[in-house]
Amino acid sequence: MNVFALTYIFLYLLISGVIFKSLQAIRTEQWFKPNRTQDIQIILMSLSMGISYLVTNFIVDLIKYTNQIFILF
Template identity: 40%
Template sequence: MDLYNTFGIQAGIGIFSHIFFIGISFYALQSLRLEQLFKKGHTFQIQLIYILLSIAIGSSVSNFILDITSWSQQLPYLFS
């Protein structure tokens, strides 16, 4: 397979993985009552913290999954 094609596929999988896990973490964070930690009337700040936490958690999980996948593909080289 062409090297550029391989890099393109990896980039597409990485982008999809990040967006997918950010969406899942945003959905999961909706079950928390973070608004009780903030002052009343600060809706924008509450929404912003949900978005930033979703990005941080989703990116971390996505990086973990992508690393595990990459390492598991490289594992056969240990035994060759």
């Protein structure tokens, strides 16, 4: 079970960085009032953490279920 915990933490950190960088490419300045950079940063961090959580859980569940399928055969 420790392997899954380390895999989960590593994937979460890796995916968080990738998603945060990709969310920065979106022009969010147009959606907010001028000089609201702190609000934009909070939104980007929250979105990246939420999306990272979902993607990481999907990948870890996919690994678990594929291992269970191999046990059946």
